[in-house]
Amino acid sequence: MLNPDRLFPSDPTQRAIARRLYGEVSALPIISPHGHTDPSWFAKNEAFPDPASLFVKPDHYAFRMLYSQGIPLEQLGVPRKDGGETSSDSRAIWRLLASNWHLFRGTPTSMWLTHAFETVFGVTERLSAASADRIFDQIEDCLRKPEFRPRALFERFNLEVLATTESPLDTLEHHKAIRESGWKGRVITAFRPDPVVDPEFEGFRENLAELARITGKDTATWDGYLAALADRRQYFKSFGATSTDHGHPTAATADLAPAEAAKLFDIVRRGGATAEEAELFRAQMLTEMARMSLEDGLVMQIHPGSFRNHNELVFQRFGRDKGADIPSGTEYVRALKPLLDRFGNERDLTIILFTLDEDSYARELAPLAGHYPALRVGPAWWFHDSPEGMRRYREMITETAGFYNTVGFNDDTRAFCSIPARHDVARRVDCSFLARLVAEHRMEEDEAAELAVDLAYRLAKNAYKL
């Protein structure tokens, strides 16, 4: 099913160059500096239970499409928050995916799943209602074998490093277990403080109390709160973290005087903040996090612009991360100015900016990252982590920011088996983009060959200090 020339340009000159460039990078190890796989998989190394649990239940790309066509999330095995009934019949869930496979035509999900089916599980026929049971059985047979356990797959995928993302309130017990197991796979954490820096996050006040409990700091005071965060950052660093991640609704930053910030903190910690105060607090916290990054060396990632949990009913019934996060327009130039006024010229600070608003690539992000030493542009993200999205990204970023103000690829996934597929798509699209520049005599092929390795491997490793 997988054509060796997939995603390469159809023009013969460019295709020949793209093939040669891809030949230089196809076997490179995978650097996965940002993602959301579950560290307990690698801590416990238990067999994945069945094909639906691996490919449907945890993958919001898969179930959001099925939901959009009227299939209830309960039928797809997505657990309900209220303990309400949800399907546990994995074969039935799998058949639903299979009989609706046509919905995924032309989407990256179909490319990722096809790649995983074929390269990981040896499936060579297309998923359909007719093939559903055969493919289910084939994958399930594989999953019972030791070579399909999480650690074995990690090694087979040639992962040099894989970062997960945890809340500051996480004990990192799974990371501890991985370390103590003696297994050599490098699974590291990343510090995602949204639950304790966003006053609108569910349970914010309880989260502050928990932060106090685990750090022994007094999070009822501004200084104690900042000290508790610095403390957790150190703890995360001790489990290999090299980065932080911030999923704010906007890119707003602020630089309040300490007394003003303390006053604002007092308002938000009591739980009475208005929407404006909550936004200002998040804005202040991005600048505080940048200050701490300059001190402790953690690379800062800003992932703004997603309207989280847009579907109220789905949120109430199923919770976060259920495919109901919708991009909205995101402004950076004015929003980042307070932070950049303080830290934009620091050479020892790396802030990686992401966007779901492609309008901002050429107008805002490339000019910003093409100027400020502290800034880099993160790869095409989420809905744009697709062949067309990656092409648009390169086309709109490169002429102003070059390649070296970008940071390679992030798979940003919860779906473990899609990791090799996603990196392979990125490598093919980048090689195709470079092939066009070579064919148009805008770059020599030896430069493109070096760049192909940089984009696939070296840039991520350097930017994230891995």
Ligand SMILES: [Zn+2]
């Ligand atoms: Zn992410």
